[in-house]
Amino acid sequence: MALVPLHTLHAAPVKIDGISAIVDSTPILESDIQSRFQIVKDRIPGGIMTDNVHRQIQNQMIDELLQANYARKVGMRASSTEVDNAILGVAKNMKLDLQGLKDVLASKNIDYGRYRQQIEQEILINNIKRDIIRKRIVISEQEVDDYLTSDTSITKEKDEIHLRHLIIRASNTEQAQARIQQIADTIQTEDDFIEQAIAHSDGSFAIEGGDLGWRPINQLPPLFVRAFEGQDGPLIGPLQSNAGMHLLWVIEKRSPNVTLQQQTKTRHILVRANEIRNLEQTKELADDLYNQLQNGADFAQLAKEYSEDQGSTIQGGDLGWVTPGTMVAEFENQMDQTNLGDISKPFKTQFGWHILQVEGRREADISDKVKRANAERALTAQKQDLVLGNWLDELRADAFIDIKK
Numbered sequence: 001m002a003l004v005p006l007h008t009l010h011a012a013p014v015k016i017d018g019i020s021a022i023v024d025s026t027p028i029l030e031s032d033i034q035s036r037f038q039i040v041k042d043r044i045p046g047g048i049m050t051d052n053v054h055r056q057i058q059n060q061m062i063d064e065l066l067q068a069n070y071a072r073k074v075g076m077r078a079s080s081t082e083v084d085n086a087i088l089g090v091a092k093n094m095k096l097d098l099q100g101l102k103d104v105l106a107s108k109n110i111d112y113g114r115y116r117q118q119i120e121q122e123i124l125i126n127n128i129k130r131d132i133i134r135k136r137i138v139i140s141e142q143e144v145d146d147y148l149t150s151d152t153s154i155t156k157e158k159d160e161i162h163l164r165h166l167i168i169r170a171s172n173t174e175q176a177q178a179r180i181q182q183i184a185d186t187i188q189t190e191d192d193f194i195e196q197a198i199a200h201s202d203g204s205f206a207i208e209g210g211d212l213g214w215r216p217i218n219q220l221p222p223l224f225v226r227a228f229e230g231q232d233g234p235l236i237g238p239l240q241s242n243a244g245m246h247l248l249w250v251i252e253k254r255s256p257n258v259t260l261q262q263q264t265k266t267r268h269i270l271v272r273a274n275e276i277r278n279l280e281q282t283k284e285l286a287d288d289l290y291n292q293l294q295n296g297a298d299f300a301q302l303a304k305e306y307s308e309d310q311g312s313t314i315q316g317g318d319l320g321w322v323t324p325g326t327m328v329a330e331f332e333n334q335m336d337q338t339n340l341g342d343i344s345k346p347f348k349t350q351f352g353w354h355i356l357q358v359e360g361r362r363e364a365d366i367s368d369k370v371k372r373a374n375a376e377r378a379l380t381a382q383k384q385d386l387v388l389g390n391w392l393d394e395l396r397a398d399a400f401i402d403i404k405k
Helices: 030-043 051-073 080-093 098-107 112-136 141-148 151-155 173-185 190-200 222-230 279-294 299-306 329-337 368-398
Strands: 019-023 026-029 160-168 211-216 235-241 244-254 262-271 318-322 347-349 352-363 401-403
Touching (some): 019 051, 026 051, 051 190, 080 112, 173 235, 190 244, 211 329, 279 352, 329 347
Antiparallel strands (some): 160 211, 235 244, 262 352
16 A cells, blocks of 8 residues: 655754645644655656645645545545554565554654554545546446447557646636646746646646656547647647646657557566655565565465555455556566566556566457457546546535645
8 A cells, every 4th residue: 555644743943833724624734745745756857845846745635635534424434454454564564563663653753643544544535536436437338339449449559658747727718728828838848848737737647747657548538639649749739628728748659569469467566665665665675575586485475465556465466367558558568578477577667666477378358248348448547537637626616725825
């Protein structure tokens, strides 16, 4: 499980810790924001806490509180057992028992009670997002039929694109159009786009300069796909959707030479940086696990003990038969390059450090049932960013949010 930053209780040399914002009745402290910055600064272009970076972190933490509060409002709970198991999993990853983890937290001035609350909040957010997607995205049989007969389904199945994204959400369309055009007029280079995304974007990845990473083209909104075909780039837009006004920056495109019918049976171990284990220490843990595997350790057992991928940990990291286009590009590339029966060296994706084992390869089942299931997943992926964005807008509109100057 990924850990989100916690209240560290330490005082800054010049400024006493204070309240940065209040969401309904819950405060966000300045120290919370500083702690979050220490976690994400390696992903922030420049790695400096500017006013715009501070604002984006603050907005991110406001959104997290809104989502967790909503989850509780509709009766969703993270049981003590779930939270305990998640914390024990972190302790195991660090080769500690529970008391050892508490000692490490105390040495970093992290209150254990707030630590538990933060783990509970993360579980709630993951669960409520899945619930919202399940309830609000309904894919009709006609949509699946149309997708399967479209050019996107066939020609874009493996095409990938590395994008940056900037979005302006506003109730007044004319004002949003004027603002996005003003921003677009200032952008000549990728660095310009990064600066404008951090300063102005309302998107989830704004703090990272709008970097969406590599995405399968057939899982992007059709509006974006049509724009790629109609404009040369690298700057695409402005584009208007129900979510707002968009600008895109195309970093790179690629079409991997992978047979669409090939499936790979694989399992993996995922470890992530967190408040008490930085990127370097996380890499060291991945290297240590890899060495254990090379010396004969059981992959499934290590995955159960150390992996932080909630979806596969209980199954010993087993991901089943993986179809091309369902994993992030770095993972698929490593999977494709790893021989049958071999274990990959540790590699990094946007989710953390992975080790994978290839257990089998076969020709994919291309029956109608499988094709329709793949189409439904792609259509859901196209819609989920808009659905979650609209849901967050609703939460913001209904909440009391007081941002301190």
